Amino acid sequence: MLELIAEPLTADAFAPFGEVIDARTSASFPINAGRTQRHHDLATVQTLGENARPLISLFVSQPVTLPLELTFLERHPLGSQAFMPLHEERFIVVVAPPGESIDAADVRAFVTDGRQGVNYRAGTWHAIQSVLDREGEFLVIDRGGEGDNCDEYPLPMRIRLALA
Numbered sequence: 191m192l193e194l195i196a197e198p199l200t201a202d203a204f205a206p207f208g209e210v211i212d213a214r215t216s217a218s219f220p221i222n223a224g225r226t227q228r229h230h231d232l233a234t235v236q237t238l239g240e241n242a243r244p245l246i247s248l249f250v251s252q253p254v255t256l257p258l259e260l261t262f263l264e265r266h267p268l269g270s271q272a273f274m275p276l277h278e279e280r281f282i283v284v285v286a287p288p289g290e291s292i293d294a295a296d297v298r299a300f301v302t303d304g305r306q307g308v309n310y311r312a313g314t315w316h317a318i319q320s321v322l323d324r325e326g327e328f329l330v331i332d333r334g335g336e337g338d339n340c341d342e343y344p345l346p347m348r349i350r351l352a353l354a
């Protein structure tokens with residue numbers, strides 16, 4: 191069993207895995223006669239392969255309980271996947287670098303603060319969505335098209351995840 195303590199999510203710590211989407215820490219410029227600030231191009235949408243196209247979906251998820259036991263991670267080799275909470279929901283992010291295998295020593299765990307979203311880069315191993323505290327509603331932007339875009343990798347050992 192590997193015990194992981196989720197650390198607060200930051201853009202720098204998450205950089206090897208994708209982008210953090212957060213209006214508080216991103217540059218913006220005024221549009222709409224100054225009534226709106228546009229936080230522009232915060233994450234890269236990747237849609238690879240045959241007939242690939244971006245999908246916009248909503249996920250309504252039931253909360254997980256902690257400590258969370260993880261027995262696998264998944265990846266989307268053909269596209270990125272972004273999750274943005276719509277009601278300041280906190281969620282757990284567990285990731286490992288892209289590659290054909292996962293070393294338990296490389297697995298990282300983060301917890302968001304409710305105002306942050308994430309965009310998993312194509313191929314980044316991650317736990318399936320794990321919202322905390324209450325039912326969550328998320329805007330999800332990922333890839334549709336031909337081919338298998340979801341690989342699962344059984345973790346070499348069970349990972350118990352807890353908050354600090």
Ligand SMILES: NC(=O)N[C@@H](O)C(=O)O
Pocket residue numbers: 264271316317318319
């Ligand atoms: N299956 C699906 O659309 N969601 C997962 O990829 C996930 O990361 O939650």
Ligand code: NI
Pocket residue numbers: 264266271316318
């Ligand atoms: Ni996914």
